[in-house]
Amino acid sequence: MVRVHLLVVAVAGAALGVVLPEPGPARATDRVQVLFLGDDGHHRPYELVATLQAPLFRRGIQLEYTEDLDALTPANLARFDVVAIYANHTAIAPEQEAALLGFVRGGGGLAALHCASYCFLNSPAYVALVGGQFESHDFGTFAARVVEPAHPALRGFETFASADETYRHTKLSDDREVLAVRERAAGEPNGGSEEPWTWVRSEGRGRVFYTASGHDERTWEQPGFVELVARGIRWAGGDAFGEPGLVPDAPFELVETATGVPDYVPGQATGTSHTMQAPLDPEASLARLAVAPGLEARLFASEPLLEGNPIWLAFDARGRAWAVETVDYPNERADAGGHDRIVILEDTD
Template sequence: LLYANHGRITPGQWKNLKGYVEGGGGFVPVHCASWCFGNEPGFDQLVGGRFASHKTGTFTAKVIDPKHPAMAGVKEFEAWDETYKHRNHNKKDRQVLMVREVAEKGDNITELEPWTWVRTQGKGRVFYTASGHDERVWGQSAFHQLLKAGILWSVGDARKQSYEKFIAARAPLKYEKRGDIANYERRPEPLPYQFPLSARDSMDYTQAPVGFRLELFASEPDVINPIGLAWDERGRLWVAETVDYPNEMTPNRVGNDKIKILEDTDGDGKCDKVTVFAEGLNIPTSLTFSRGGVIVAHVPDFLFLKDTDGDDKADVREVLTTGWGTSDTHAGPSNLRYGFDNWIWGTVGYSGFRGEVGGIALAFKPYSL
């Protein structure tokens, strides 16, 4: 899918794109993509036309071929958008699916303008729509369906069937309206509560980057509500587990949370040993290794925990620094990393920091000294 304003394409890039499509790939240029790569005339022919000019207005593009597979489930919708007019039309192997009608006097067209179309080139398929300038289009479910139908058509019948089989086999999501769901976005009504899935079923709803795959290493009851992860030199996974997050912050900072060590002892890629390294914590938000132990973000402190007798249980507990803000557990310190420069790096949100480091008073916003 291409949704961008790139003026040029190198010969090598064009060769790759053209070869990808003609070899059976799907290509979905959207809206301004028809302006791209003006230095390569073949790109216009691949897309099926090139952007020429536009005004703006509120209009409804008309579906003229509702039976085409790329129009499956698509309904006409009204939206403010740029009123694209195209040139360099390539009618070979092109089927127009939607058109924009002449709106009123002063429009930049005098006849029906092809608006959404499909093409085939070699073994590949191209789907293009001129819709999509901003959120007034992208925010509409009807536009989402247009893109979905176009993508599923462009990838080819075999891939589409594989996708539909995968979707049908997933555990269905179940929802329930509840009165205690926050509505920070001020929607007309709050989102419904989604019932949880098993870890295995959740994997079918998680998209991994190309070339990666998901494997289940550990799940409940071995680990619950992980908030921070770190792998040690022995291939063991250290987990900051917090059942208290985000609302159960205790005044004495003692709670129900733990640091666990999850280990695969037989090499099958699955956790089969769990050791509680430290417990009685309350909303730890990150951890990283240092000096044979672990540094744990545990507001208002950073703790140093270490095992000195080899039983994988912390028997040393030191406060390294204090002053991390406790105003909002969502905005405290997190993402601790041991850097190549031997510094500990991390992030902190608007809960901020105000304290002393090495005897020097320091503060991060929103605090001031």
């Protein structure tokens, strides 16, 4: 039986003469804050949205997912820059409709994806807000064709092919700017002509982006779709968030290791890598935190107060942080004792 020996050490910042650095807080407004409305239907929004969280975060977009229509209140929507919808809610209550319309008309953004054009069927105002409504579809593999390559939302965008539903729309408004179209097949209604596929429009002081792409993971896993959604959200968020195009990742620094680290490759035997990512400093780590709208994060403690790898953190009633640190992955433990410890961190100033 493996036993872990813990050494309890109390550390008080003031007693050690340590001044905790205080960079500026990681504020939610640094990124486009998005309320993403899904449902529990056959499109499985919760699963698909999970695949977008990390790549959109790297593009300066932070998602908060909900399936609760009660989230559509003026007070809650004020926390966000954009509402994204990928859902088939049949109806919307009058007060929820008013909150959504007021949010967009007041300068907020709407990013409507795929089945969002067949949502809230009891609301003509919502259909007008999106700019059209889904009518019918077949299925096929195709790539939409960009017809407005100079538009800021699609400037430099390269289209992609995927297996998807071939949406046909109705109740199309005249004030849409169509950015991409789908070529209708010869055997479908109005075959040989073009179906509006991705468009934008204005509503009051707000912006609306819509694309018909996105039936399932065959499209959602396409890098081109991820970029299309990122561009649409950033454009809908307004000019304050800059050019909607791809935001490149900052390169990670790699360092040589003396002993090597395990290299886990799916489907292959575990190998050894002699390089690994260099640790980030506290300021760089803080910049990568996902901070909910209305909150801010400040640095409480870092190295050298923490000497190992924190694997658990809890605060007590006095506001002290109890951190469990481990020195190494528990491959083995010598009889001489363990290396893990509990550190109590107290902010005394």
